[in-house]
Amino acid sequence: MTKIKFLDVGWTYTTLASSLDVAAKRVLESGWYILGAEVKAFEKEFATYTGANHCIGTGNGLDSLELALRAAGIGPGDDVLVPSNTYIATWLAVTRTGANIVPVEPIEATYNMNPANLEQAMTKNTKAIIPVHLYGQPADMDPIMAFAEANSLFVLTDAAQAHGSLYKGRMSGTLGHAAAFSFYPGKNLGAFGDGGAITATDETIAEKIRTIGNYGSSEKYVHDSLGFNSRLDEMQAAFLRIKLEILDDWNWRRRNIADIYLKGLKDTPLVLPVVEEWAQPVWHLFVVRCEGREGLITHLKESGIETGIHYPTPPHKQGAYRHMSHLSLPISEAIHREVVSLPIGPHMTAEQAEYVVNTIKEFY
The missing domain is CATH 3.90.1150.10 (Aspartate Aminotransferase, domain 1)
Known part of the structure; x- marks a missing residue:
């Protein structure tokens, strides 16, 4: 009987095995396994690919969402407009900051956030919007960004499923103030374990994200804020560099x-x-x-x-x-x-x- 797998991560390895094996050997022989040359190179290459000014590797997609929100100052007492139709990680990131979720119903035909519903969902405490490019199709960002600009809101796009998608010729990753990516193995750009990244246009936000994700430290043994340990693994970065090429x-x-x-x-x-x-x-x-x-x-x-x-x-x-x-x-x-x-x-x-x-x- 014909067998068609829904997902075949094993095929990914066998197809790219020779290049992946070389990359793994390179990392292992380097003796540097955290925040080394591979992560720096991937961050630069992924920023170039998306057209973003900055890219910061993270431990996973959920962390990408949370770190970006925290860097934007989102926290207890704030409201965040979030799609009602999405994977739960989008909601969890908001909850983990202490902020409140305000669900926004989607456009039924595309499954993505309906910009026409933002005005009704807006509260006096609203500070951010998280449009999701669900299933790999970009949300309608121009009206969302216009609404955000009119109300001084931070826009974080959840691009966990949208690596390489285009909105009016612009790459996902540059459509809001920041974008959160997941490199879960089943994603279009998937690692061989967990991993994530954030792309950002603003240098201040980018540096805050990088600091928060590295124990709140921008200088070794100097911790100016309460941070997290959420860093893209050196081995996964090496693998992702190969997969980014194809x-x-x-x-x-x-x-x-x-x-x-x-x-x-x-x-x-x-x-x-x-x-x-x-x-x-x-x-x-x-x-x-x-x-x-x-x-x-x-x-x-x-x-x-x-x-x-x-x-x-x-x-x-x-x-x-x-x-x-x-x-x-x-x-x-x-x-x-x-x-x-x-x-x-x-x-x-x-x-x-x-x-x-x-x-x-x-x-x-």
């Missing part, structure tokens, strides 16, 4: 798979992703919607096709946020009930994508 090519492969899905499934009952004319997504995930998704998932599984659900439960219905479970967020709740993620990635062939399409058509 990121655009592998994103192109994802786009080819997405095109096959969009064309092949357009006459099915599935609700397909909508891509605005100004967006160039990188298809971290290809998410469709359908009623009674369990039947479709079972049919695909029986045909050897793995799927995912991103995400089955909205943040406000999670136990961690039980105090917000009373909120009525009908768009987000409907999305979470109906979404199914089809397999997509550089490991897939066009023939496999066609098989997925034909298998879905058999179901309907």
